[in-house]
Amino acid sequence: MLNVHRPLFRSLPLLLAFVAIYCCGSTFASSNFGQCLLDVQAGKFGPNAGVDNSGRPVPNANATAIPYEICVTACGGGPEPFSWSDFSNQFSAWLLPWLALLSQLPFGANDNLENLISVVLTIGSPVLAAYSAALTVLNGRWIARRFSGSTYPNTYYAQAPIILDKNRDALLASLIVLPENDEWWKELLDHLNYTYTWSISAATSIAWVLIAYVFTVIDSLFDVSSEIQVNGQGVGSAWLWLLPVVIAWLQISPKCDSIRTRDALRRANHIVYVATPEGLPKRAGLVSDHRAVFLNEAEDVLHNDQRCTSPIYxxxxxxxWTAAVEEISDYFHEATRRSRLFQPVNSNTPWVSGDRNSPLKDENRVGTSSQVVEYCTSFFPRRSRWGSGIWGRIVIASILALILQWGTAGAAIFVTWETPTRGLGCRSGSYLLYAIVSTIVWVLLIFANILSHYSTFDCTSHDLEGKKKHYARVDLAGSLSIIIRRFAKILAAANAVWIFTTCMFQFTSFFNRCWCDSTVLGLGAAKAYNVVTLSNEEVDSTRAAWIGGAVLASGSAAIYVGFINVFIDPPFPFGPNRE
Structure with a gap:
């Protein structure tokens, strides 16, 4: 694959600069919750200033927590001092492996900006990334079933799932029928038969991330009370979605390299033949510069995402893609039906019986351009504008993507929610917002895709005078699609920045302030309190919550990976070497 992850790592200096600036500013912070609790216990803020870890008033000497309003007075509104040792340990253990794993995602666009946008979309909307991967697997099974009834030559090669446009004249029918084009299918498959799959570096990266995650989780469970507020349990769970997504794409091995795809089509189209009115096939290049199969590279804002070869699109x-597959498969099925009835392409010639080594003789596959088109065209075409079985695949892929996103983000929310002071706070609220925005981005992009496809419908009618009337709602759908898609990408970029910022705030003690530690967001200022000292029972309950969060996140990731492994690589009805 192309070395396309460099733009991501060029932004790391900005990240380090942010940390350095924050460190310099927070070094002079004065908040020290341990000292504040001692002051409260000493009665410096009144005789009834202390509360227990449930927020109930207790004598100052027995206080283990500080009410929010007294916390601000006693400790100030700023964060605790930055600790480089805490930051470096937590950052390297909980976040750095995930940043390294991003480089294993397949991209493929011949443009660093497009590849960077793919990274941003993946981070900003894990739902979209998981949805695209699951949808690709389901499409692979659907295309195998779609071609299962066809035994016409080159059916096996036609099942390569490539996103293409087509011309509706004799070019496509010639590709399927003419024996001279058998080499075209083989040539195309040979040059597309490269893989972006398991390698030593990919396996090492995944193993490193997995082992680091397991070891870090186990290590954190042995000392819950130490560095409880800067602990990365929530960060690890929130990023765990990346591991199954990377594994899924490595198993799918998408043909996403734009340069190789374009080169494969160029090579194959150089040797393609087309039927002529006289019945003698000619090289297509001698007839015109049109080809039956080609990449859509026209400048069209509405279909920009369709043209980008990155798998997330x-x-x-x-x-x-479904419409193209249905058209090609219908041609193959109709040609198969006629050949099984011993009907040659040229109805004026007799059927030539084949043998075991060549069941369908080339003599039965020649004819004029009109005969070739008629041979592949069904008298009763059945084709939906939206595509057969498409909504079922959308629903299944959506469920899997939502399980992965909300299983991992839900684990991060649960872990931080159950860490004292319990409730909706800065940390759990940040992860909740990340998951919500991720889902919204996915919904918007799916809706934009539906509008984009609707805008391609031929919605014209004739008025009383016989003049064609075009419906404005079709143009409106296309314009709305562009606006919604751009807004969703901006939202995804903001969400990607948000999750990085949240992780930095987690590790740099930015969240270690009265407002965040007192869970004011969920309890309200009047009832909020900051737990400073944990009892043994609370340490045990927090440890149980962390274990539950790790199990929830790992379980959702395991469900997703299990689905990919069950549904990937469907058996084809026959191969090129099968009789």
């Missing part, structure tokens, strides 16, 4: 190609 597979969601945008669903409708157009």
């Amino acid at each position: 597979n969601y945008a190609r669903l409708f157009s």
Whole structure:
């Protein structure tokens, strides 16, 4: 694959600069909750200033927590001092492995900006990334079933799932029928038969991340009370979605390299033949510069995402890809039906019986351009504008993506929620917002894709005078699609920045302030309190919550990986070497 992850790591100096600036500013912070609790216990803020870890008033000497309003007075509104040792340990253990794993995602666009946008979309909307991967697997099974009834030559090669446009004249029918084009299918498959799959570096990266995650989780459970507020349990769970997504794409091995895809089509189209009115096939290059199969590279804002070869955009190609597959498969099925009835392409010639080594003789596959088109065209075409079985695949892929996103983010929310002071606070609220925005981005992009496909419908009618009337709602759908898609990408970029910022705030003690530690967001200022000292029972309950969060996140990731492994690589009805 192309070395496309460099733009991501060029932004790391900015991240380090942010940390350095924050460190310099927070070094002079004065908040010290341990000292504040001692002052409260000493009665410096009144005789009834202390509370227990449930927020109930207790004598100052027995206080283990500080009410929010007294916390601000006693400790100030700023964070606790920055600790480089805490930051470096937590950052390297909980976040750095995930940043390294991003480089294993497949991209493929011949543009660093497009690849960077793919990274941003993946981080900003894990739902979209998981949805596109699951949808790709489901599409693979659907295309195998779609071609299962066809035994016409080259059916096996036609099942390569490539996103293409097509011309509706004799070019496509010639590709399927003419024996001279058998080499075209083999040539295309040979040059597309490269893999972006398991390698030593990929396996090492995944093993490193997995082992680091397991070891870090186990290590954190042995000393819950130490560094409880800067602990990265929530960070590890929130990023765990990346591991199954990377594993899924490595198993799918998408053909996403734009340069290789374009080169494969160029090579194959150089040797393609087309039927002529006289019945003698000619090289297509001698007839015109049109080809039956080619990449859509026209400048069209509406279909920009469809043209980008990065796998995360597979969601945008669903409708157009399904329509192309149905058209080609219908041609193959009709040609298969006629050949089984011993009907040659040229109805004026007799059927030539084949043998075991060649059941369908080339003599039966020649004819004029009109005969070739008629041979592949069904008298009763059945084709939906949206595509067969498409909504079922969308629903299944959506459920899997939501399980992965909300299983991992839900674990992060649960872990931080159950860490004293319990409730909705800065940390749990940040993860909740991240998951919500991720889901909204996915919904917006799916809706934009539906509008984009609707805008391609031929919605014209004739008025009383016989003049064609075009419906404005079609143009409106296309314009709305562009606006919604751009807004969703901006939202995804903001969400990607948000999750990085949240992780930095977690590790740099930014959240270690009265407002965040007192869970004011969930309890309200009047009832909020900051737990400073944990009892043995609370340490045990917090440890149990952390274990539960790790199990929830790992379980949702395991469900997703299990689905991919069960549904991937569907058996084809026959191969090129099968009789």
